[in-house]
Amino acid sequence: MTDIRDTVLLASGFHAPVAGEIDVLEDVLIDVDADGVIRSVVRPGDAEYDTLKTQAVDEGRLERLPEGSYLLPGFVDCHVHAPQYPQLGTALDVPLEVWLQKYTFPLEARYADIAFARRAYSLLVEDLIANGTTTALYFATVHQDATRVLVDTCLEKGQRALIGKVAMDNPDSCPDYYRDASSDEAIDGTRALIDYVRAHPDNKTRRVNPVVTPRFIPSCTDATLEGLGALAGECGCHVQTHCSESDWEHGYVLKRHGMTDTESLDRFGLLGRHTMLAHSNLLTSSDMEQIRVREAAVAHCPLSNAYFAGAVFPLRAALEKGLHVGLGTDISGGPSASMLENCRAAITVSRMLESGVDPERPANLRASGTSARVDFRIAFHIATVGGARALDLPVGQFAPGYRFDAVVVDTRAPQGSMRLWEEFDQGDGILQKIVFTASKANIADVWVDGMQVSTRRH
Ligand code: GUN
Ligand code: FE
Numbered sequence: 228m229t230d231i232r233d234t235v236l237l238a239s240g241f242h243a244p245v246a247g248e249i250d251v252l253e254d255v256l257i258d259v260d261a262d263g264v265i266r267s268v269v270r271p272g273d274a275e276y277d278t279l280k281t282q283a284v285d286e287g288r289l290e291r292l293p294e295g296s297y298l299l300p301g302f303v304d305c306h307v308h309a310p311q312y313p314q315l316g317t318a319l320d321v322p323l324e325v326w327l328q329k330y331t332f333p334l335e336a337r338y339a340d341i342a343f344a345r346r347a348y349s350l351l352v353e354d355l356i357a358n359g360t361t362t363a364l365y366f367a368t369v370h371q372d373a374t375r376v377l378v379d380t381c382l383e384k385g386q387r388a389l390i391g392k393v394a395m396d397n398p399d400s401c402p403d404y405y406r407d408a409s410s411d412e413a414i415d416g417t418r419a420l421i422d423y424v425r426a427h428p429d430n431k432t433r434r435v436n437p438v439v440t441p442r443f444i445p446s447c448t449d450a451t452l453e454g455l456g457a458l459a460g461e462c463g464c465h466v467q468t469h470c471s472e473s474d475w476e477h478g479y480v481l482k483r484h485g486m487t488d489t490e491s492l493d494r495f496g497l498l499g500r501h502t503m504l505a506h507s508n509l510l511t512s513s514d515m516e517q518i519r520v521r522e523a524a525v526a527h528c529p530l531s532n533a534y535f536a537g538a539v540f541p542l543r544a545a546l547e548k549g550l551h552v553g554l555g556t557d558i559s560g561g562p563s564a565s566m567l568e569n570c571r572a573a574i575t576v577s578r579m580l581e582s583g584v585d586p587e588r589p590a591n592l593r594a595s596g597t598s599a600r601v602d603f604r605i606a607f608h609i610a611t612v613g614g615a616r617a618l619d620l621p622v623g624q625f626a627p628g629y630r631f632d633a634v635v636v637d638t639r640a641p642q643g644s645m646r647l648w649e650e651f652d653q654g655d656g657i658l659q660k661i662v663f664t665a666s667k668a669n670i671a672d673v674w675v676d677g678m679q680v681s682t683r684r685h
Contacts, residue, residue, distance in 0.1 A: 228290065228684060231631055232677040233261040235283035237291045238635075240298030241658040242624045243608040246546055249655040252298070252625065256280060259631045262432075263677030268625050295639040295647070296671060297657065299607075300623050301361025301632040302566035303614030305526035306467075306505045306555025309365045309377050309390075310335045310344075312351040315559040323473050323535040323560075328402065331559075335368045335393075336405040344373035348380045351558075355386065356681045358565050359670045361632040362387040362614070362622060364467060364503055364526070364555075366440055369393050369407055371416055375423055382429045385680035387632060389465050389618065391440025392420040394455055400445045413447070414454035421462050434676065436465060441497065443469035444480045444488055449495075456496030465618065466497050470504035470525075473536050477509045489514035498523050501619060505555060506531070508538040515548055524551035524617030527609060529572040530561030539580040542573060542609070543601050553614030554606070570606035570662050577601045603662040604655070630676050636661050637671035640683070645669060 236257045243249050256279050258266040269276050283289035292298060311331060318330040338344045355363055363381075367374035367390055374392040381388035394417055396407035407413035421437040424430060439459040441447045447455075459466045470488040471477045477488065484491045489510060492498045502523040510518070518525065527540050545552050555561075556569050563569060581600045583593030615623025622632040638647045638661070645664040652660055661669075673681040 228635070228672045228679060228682060230677055230679050231259050231290065231633075231674055232263050234259055234288050234290050234677070235279060236298070237280070237289060238298040239292065241607075241655065242300050242611065243604060244612055244624045244626070246608045246613070247604050249604050249607070249658055251654055255625075256283070257625055257631070259677045263631050265625060265627055265629050265631055267627055292635060293637075295637065297636045297638065297661065298625075299359075299634050299636060299661070300611040300625065301634050301673065301675065302359050302610050303362040303553060303618065303620075303623055304355070304360045304556050304566055305364050305503055305524070305553030305614045305617060306528055307355075307363050307365050307558045308560070309348060309351055309558075310338050310368045310373075311559035312347055312564075315564060316562045318559070319534045319562060322475065324475050326535070332402055332405045338368040338370050338373035341372055341376060344370075344376045345380075348377045352380050352384045352386055355564060356384060356673055357670065358667050359634040359673055360386070360566055361634070361673060361675045361680075362389075362618070362620065364389045364438065364465075364618065366391055366393050366442070366467065369395060369405065369416070371419060374420055378424055378427065378435055381435050382427065385675050385678055387434050387620070387622065387675050389436045389438045389467075390420075390424065391438035391467055392416055393440050393442050394451055395442040395446035396451050397446050397448050406446075407451075410448055410450040410454060413451045414458060417455060418458060418462075421464060432676070437462075438465040438467050439497075440466075441468050443472070443476065444484070444491060445476060452495040452497065459499070460496055464501065466499065466502040468492065468497065468504065470507045471509040471514070472506035474509070487511060487514050489517055493517060493521065503553070503617060505557065506536060506540065508532055508536045508540045515545065515550060519548055519550050522551065524553060526553050526555035527573060528555040528557035528561055528569075529576045530563055530569055531555075531557035533572070533576065535560055539576045539599075541580065541599060542577060542605070543599050544597070546605065551613070551617035552609050553617040554610040565667065566610050567662060567665055570603070570610050573606045573609070574601060574603060603659045607658065607662055631674055632676065633674050634670055635672040636665055636669050637683070638665070638669065640669045640671065643669035
């Protein structure tokens with residue numbers, strides 16, 4: 228393939244603008260303008276279909292997907308710790324509060340070394356793009372220079388990204404070797420990063436955005452939380468943090484602030500339309516209501532939650548209440564960088580939440596008592612449109628005005644992990660198989676803003 232700019236793409240594929248529904252796109256024409264914005268999506272049978280197709284052929288700007296290839300919106304990963312990539316798939320033997328001190332802070336501290344940051348971030352961004360992640364919401368580290376390297380890397384490699392310098396200044400919970408030296412340093416450093424991203428000469432279209440990033444309440448002093456809330460309001464930035472993730476963390480905030488994470492973040496001005504709350508497993512029903520009222524969002528991290536949370540986020544209940552929800556890998560709290568694998572995990576853990584898991588209990592006492600299950604349609608929705616809406620970005624679906632951020636799944640890739648059967652697999656059943664069985668080797672092409680950022684075709 229090639230760039231899909233000023234091009235009409237003839238493709239079949241899937242997107243999920245409505246939660247729980249799959250819109251099957253069959254031989255549609257997607258007209259993309261020179262900036263990578265979708266002008267129109269025209270279906271066979273629409274009045275302008277033949278004219279647009281003929282015209283595109285005449286002008287030499289029609290591209291066709293090969294047989295067996297399907298177009299999907301690119302994945303929107305709503306929670307990634309970029310510096311933790313080197314420990315992906317390791318270090319999950321201890322609880323969160325031990326994991327941070329024993330493994331994670333020492334690793335993140337290494338990003339004081341710019342050469343190391345460059346090497347690690349380069350591999351991460353390339354690998355995520357090749358996995359089909361076209362947008363990522365990143366926690367970086369406390370370091371100003373290394374965080375700038377991550378910004379530069381995303382701009383250079385073409386990934387849409389939202390990036391925060393991590394703010395963590397509380398000497399009671401952060402080690403001397405790895406924290407902001409003061410509240411002023413945490414806040415001024417955040418402001419400096421915002422300025423760097425917005426003024427970056429290669430970021431005229433704002434494909435990379437800055438994020439106010441208090442790590443979580445335990446790692447920040449009240450002065451920092453207050454200052455960052457004011458800064459977020461002033462700059463109109465996104466905000467990201469961890470919220471009510473585990474019993475230890477949830478209990479810590481109840482003890483220190485006498486209220487839940489959600490209530491506390493709200494009073495600091497950190498809960499708004501552009502806030503992403505990672506995990507949020509232990510929300511009360513009034514927390515959920517407050518998140519809905521503020522139009523904030525939750526990043527559901529199903530794999531990570533299996534290791535650190537001791538609970539399953541009630542995804543279905545949250546969606547039914549009208550919360551914005553996206554999907555997150557939580558690299559490296561979750562041991563997979565793949566959004567497809569996290570889709571599967573979201574489905575699997577929802578079934579376990581519904582049925583319960585303790586074989587010692589009889590089935591009726593084992594079950595959670597509510598319908599908690601979600602299917603591939605919901606998982607795919609939150610992995611694409613859900614995350615995009617949560618972040619208020621014009622991506623995640625194929626519609627006029629949206630940016631062309633997309634992946635092609637080659638279901639016939641020889642090194643891939645899936646097989647389609649003409650006599651068995653049809654309609655959205657094909658997407659179901661993609662969600663459950665496709666892997667990186669099946670991701671043939673990836674575009675951001677209509678620009679090709681990865682390909683496996685030769
Ligand atoms: N809470 C504070 N920091 C972290 C982190 O790096 N990962 C996870 N999963 N939770 C956190
Ligand atoms: Fe996290």
